Amino acid sequence: MMAGQSTLFSRQLIAVIFLVTGSAFCQISYAGIFNYSELPQKELNRAPHWLRMMDRHLREDQPEVFCLEQGPQICELYNWYQFLGSIRELPPRQKLEQVNRYANQHPYILDINNYGVEDYWAILREFLTLSGDCEDYSLTKYFSLRELGFNPDQMRIVALQDTNLRIAHAVLAVEFQGETLILDNQSEQILPDREILHYAPLYSVNEQQWWMHLPG
Numbered sequence: 001m002m003a004g005q006s007t008l009f010s011r012q013l014i015a016v017i018f019l020v021t022g023s024a025f026c027q028i029s030y031a032g033i034f035n036y037s038e039l040p041q042k043e044l045n046r047a048p049h050w051l052r053m054m055d056r057h058l059r060e061d062q063p064e065v066f067c068l069e070q071g072p073q074i075c076e077l078y079n080w081y082q083f084l085g086s087i088r089e090l091p092p093r094q095k096l097e098q099v100n101r102y103a104n105q106h107p108y109i110l111d112i113n114n115y116g117v118e119d120y121w122a123i124l125r126e127f128l129t130l131s132g133d134c135e136d137y138s139l140t141k142y143f144s145l146r147e148l149g150f151n152p153d154q155m156r157i158v159a160l161q162d163t164n165l166r167i168a169h170a171v172l173a174v175e176f177q178g179e180t181l182i183l184d185n186q187s188e189q190i191l192p193d194r195e196i197l198h199y200a201p202l203y204s205v206n207e208q209q210w211w212m213h214l215p216g
Contacts, residue, residue: 036213053121076125099144100183106131135170137185156204164198
């Protein structure tokens with residue numbers, strides 16, 4: 001998310017405050033992503049964007065066997081599967097770098113221009129056809145790494161506030177060799193979260209659960 005998304009961030013912040021008041025019995029975990037406290041949540045129905053996106057992903061993103069049989073004229077994901085096949089034997093760190101670079105090469109396009117709404121979480125087919133904004137880059141990286149064998153428990157989509165630019169943003173966080181690495185469409189460089197001081201996480205989510213984040 002870029003300039004013009006401050007209204008969206010305000011709504012997200014209000015939602016987080018509301019959820020905190022209803023989460024008094026959650027176990028708080030300290031020293032989480034970006035050194036913020038984490039409140040694990042069990043109810044994914046409180047992450048509706050994620051659930052709607054996952055439902056469309058399971059129904060509409062075609063499997064590899066279909067895409068490779070039908071070819072690029074039929075399957076929008078054909079070139080994506082070809083890319084994944086070309087890096088499948090690389091060491092894990094190089095896979096992270098290649099996936100980050102692959103997604104980041106797509107142009108940044110606001111949801112309002114693609115879908116006529118301020119906030120829309122695109123599935124793979126949509127992003128690879130139309131491109132998208134920050135959470136769409138992160139989702140593409142998430143599903144790319146998932147396809148390459150990374151465990152979903154290692155990864156989270158993190159919705160946050162960029163305190164330098166004062167805008168809402170989203171990145172992919174990956175637990176790797178004892179560090180939390182950040183794959184960001186604003187940077188070709190993959191850095192540990194501890195080295196990024198201007199991001200304030202609001203919430204994060206993966207296939208298992210989601211977390212709220214509060215200053216440590």
